[in-house]
Amino acid sequence: MSFNQDLDEHGAWRKQFALRLKLLSEWLTDRDLMEAGVRERLEQLHQQVRDDRIMVAFVAEFSRGKSELINAIFFANYGRRIMPASAGRTTMCPTELGYDPEVPVCLRLLPIETRLQPQSLLDWRNAPDKWERVELDVNDPRQVAKAIQKVAEVRRVSQHEAESLGFWNDELPEDNPPMGTDGLVEVPKWRHALINLPHPLLRQGLVILDTPGLNAIGAEPELTVSLLPQAHAIVFILAADTGVTKSDLTIWRQYLAPQDGEIDARLVVLNKIDTMWDALSSPEQVDLQIAAQRTDSAETLGLQPSQVLAVSAQKGLLAKISRDASLLEASKLMDLETALGQGMLEQRRRILRASVSRGIQLLRQETGQLVHTRARDLVEQIQELEGLRGKNVGVIRQMRLRIEQEQADFDASGAKIQAVRSVHLRLLKDLFSLLGYTHLRNEVSALARALKQPGIKLGVRRAYNHTFERLGSDLQRADKVAGEIQSMLEGSFRSLNAEYGFSLQPPSPPQLQQYARDLEAIERSHLQYLSLGNALRLAQPEFAERLARALISRLRVVYETAVNEIELWNKSAAAQLDAQLRERRRNFTRRIEAVSRIQQAAGGLDDRIRELQGQQADLHVADAHLAELTEHLLTQPQEPVRDTATA
Template identity: 55%
Template sequence: MGPSFSEQFDRFGHWRRDFAGQMAGFRGWLAAQDLLDAAVQDHLQRLENLLRDDKVCVAFVAEFSRGKSELINAVFFAHYGRRIMPATPGRTTMCPTELGYDPALPPCLRLLPVESRSQPHSLAEWRNRPAAWVQLPLDVNDPDQLAHNVAYVAQVRKVSVQEAQLLGFWSDEAGADNPVCDALGMVEIPRWRHALLNLSHPLLKQGLVIVDTPGLNAVGTEPELTVNLIAQAHAVVFLLAADAGVTKSDLAIWKEHLLPCHREGNAHLVVLNKIDTLWGSLDSGTEVQAQLNRQRAHSAQVLEIDPARIVPLSAQKGLMAKIESNASLLKNSGLPLFEDLLAQGILAHRQSILCSVVGEGVMQLQAQVLRSIHIRRRDLDEQMLELRSLRGKNSTVIESMRQRIRQEQRTFEASSTKILAVRSVHLKLMNQAFQFLGATSLRRELEQLTGALAQAGLKMGVRKVYASTFEQLRGLGAHCKATAAEIQAMLGGTFRDLNTEFGFSLQPPSDLQLHDFDRELAQIEESYLQYLGFGHSLKLANPLFGQRMVNALGMRLRAVFESAANDLDLWSKSATSQLDAQLKERKRSFARRIEAVDRINEAASGLMERIAEIESAEQQLSALEQRLAQWMQQLVQPYAVQPQELVAEGQAT
């Protein structure tokens, strides 16, 4: 039997940290060789942060009583020897629960009261208001205490129909889908709106984030949950009951809240849970398997997905088998197959992203560092030609050369005024470009949509406003690129002049690439569009719901715009760092040339000594290039192989 999801993820986490350590070692080597300019430093810092702080989010989504919490227990918490997430029959996890690790906080459960839904603030804004949360301590070494406090996520309270309506749990138009009233006319709602579980679990410490969602009602009334948390999850596990298949409410969650966010992929799995309910039937094992196959095929047809992505299992039996170390029961539960598919999907997903970003970043680093090495080599070559021309020359010729070098130096220093003027224009244009991607511009473009959603009653024209808003947002990106093209043209012309006048080897900046900006805008636009359809018109009639929706939209758009601003900043630094590097090397070159001429003038042996020094320096540069190539191979090759080997190793074990 292969390693579990926990073991495979643990290996991946170790590799990621080791790779980040290699990047830190590379940074130290560059600093020791005086090759760590601003652009290289920024590149390295981003790559190291990506690898160290990378989060992998797995969202478990289903209607009530499908066994989400039990599956989470079986996959992640079986080592405690008992359930940690509440998983008794009936409704258990009543509010969305995020499991993660923040070293700045003690182990704790933080609970946001459901009354917060009467205010328009987004969940992200509530996170920055710690006083609004109820915090319970957790003892990770005491399973009973841990489970007792985590059980708070299942708490409910009784409220009037009016309060339930205010909080979004009741609608006159929903009819039978509303909560059931008791004899006093009260309805039961969750006590908490959102829960954050901070645990120093080995996998959570390595960046795993688990999202447990509590059913259609909560998912449908929290736009931020659907289009932010679930939409950005790296893996989504959708649970069905094996004996019921795809029910009406299951299909509603799938079509309304998952399909707009996630497409076909190995990291999107459907689970037919509770297959053990069929084991005790009068049917034979063959008949039970045939029944499962029919349910699997039918579910695949209804959900319109590949049957291979539907996994029959029993989370309850899998948890029991792990606790009792019962290998036979574990195999029959189907849990190992699910864990393997989940690990493969996540590792493949993260590999594709990290490999692309890291691979591209490493190649850019190599080009930047090589450029600095080539600048040094060119200066050495010029010095060598200059010194060899002095062989056999008298002191008058040597002094004449010294004066010529001094004149070149004065001319070069006089050009600093021109370079400062270029920097001033560059800074001004960069500020303009940043403004297009700033919070003020984003807020301004969202004002019309915010106003449309704040109006009372049905919002018939909001889809048109929505489409116009995203067209304007794409326009901001286009304006930013146009300003970058202006910067590119200005720097290109300046670089050509400096190359001609001073023999520099400055390369004109490449085109600005705002990675995935338009694609991510399109994805966000599509995912939120679901809330503007006729089926959500009654929810949109509630101004609070519209406000929560636009707040959640703004939070996600802000992340996209900040990422684009980071791309712009890195592009600018890459363009100007070569100028800084060549200016720095040219100043050093003048100092070395004058020093060499003075030494030659003082002693006949000085010329040969300086030539020998330059030859030695050229050999050192060749050694630097070779070591750089070794670093590149060391950084790129393990990354391209190891994550795949982790999965292959898990399959072969």
């Protein structure tokens, strides 16, 4: 299948999952099983699948046909080019294409001057009024294409301003843009572009990142240390006739080469193979030349030959628009789409479904505990009422008094349960302080100062090492505190189960080790800037300031994600205890009501026992159906979903 077909299938699974989750939610609500912890878990699963994004980053030096490749893979159905890909200047700023139904269909552009201000790119994303907005008419491909041409706009500025913006360095003359006779140089007009377009693939969670050339990549550290490392696949485009040039190799080594232990989701594309179609050479000879270029490129970049593909984006786009099957086959474009689908997309799908599977198992466990509690209470009530057969009014009255006394004793035990909560909250406060933004900012402050010092930064590598050692140590301490909380929960829950007959089970503890791996990835992405080749760039105060902001911005995302996981863990434990407290209080109320009915009517005992037995049978059926519904969430969609929750 092509990448488009694979993504369609993935999108169908996500839609089916959302519908099945909705049916499960309604079913739980109808059976009074929608406790706070269960609702929290359902919302997390829904958000996890709804907000899942698959980012494919396209990276290349200028004039490699990158934008044309994006047009050919994703926008041929428009019948024309959408991304600017004509001869001359194309994409000048990092451009993200995605779809958010909460945002108008438009192009948003962040002025390049924002580089001179202290906010990070992440901060600017949360300030929509600072972006220039251009409306897009999805029914007019020509208007869309014309509007998106703005990503190619430039400004002419003085050398001093170009230096402040990060596009000029006297120590790196080969990277500087050419200066005009008027003493001005061209720089991108925009720092970043966001295109919100209801394209079928973008609707399904695809995000396309179109990056500019080497000079612009290096000038925006937040792109290389945040966006590119988070991409699920990177497509690096070369020219088929030249292979790996010096500037291509610089981009690869500094920003794209996979690190040890990193899942390698990189594809290299030798584009413009049509330039090698030579009337004086046989097709076999051309194929041999292309194969040799693929082998040489793979060896130069340290990749497997299967990771280097040769295509003609321009011929592939033309073939799709004109529906020319033979030209499409000759372009080899479908080979690339298949590699994207079978490699990157399938890998992403496995990760998402494994994560969702874990969430569903926890949901099943939490809901199952509630069903078990109710089933046990029903058994106790039936046994209690069975013991009243043949007893006189005095015995029944005595039983009511006993139940009321049990209820009073249970209500008086609230202090002990509150003590458990207090210890839990105190330890949680310590945990949140270790992962809070204030603590993070303090830990990174020394590194930020080292980066902002003027001139060559000889000690900055040491500052990076010390900072990440401290962050790693903090994460280990947080993991230890989480372990202490988990042990306390297990002990407290065992005690409460023994004393009050609860069926509390401590939730699975947060997996903080994964965030240690995130820290390692962030450190690796930053260390590329400490190489000798980047020493001069790093000496620029403005660049170092942007690098420091990019660091704290990305670390903040990691820490916030960790805190969110801890909060869910805490809510799961608290909600479970609250649910069983409520069930116990309801149980006391039901028992007193049952005895009252028996006191008032001679036949009330048998009627109440039959009523409870009917509830037992219903609960048994509900438990089996719950297992069926949760299992159904993980199955692949084969046909339209039917409303199975009414069973």
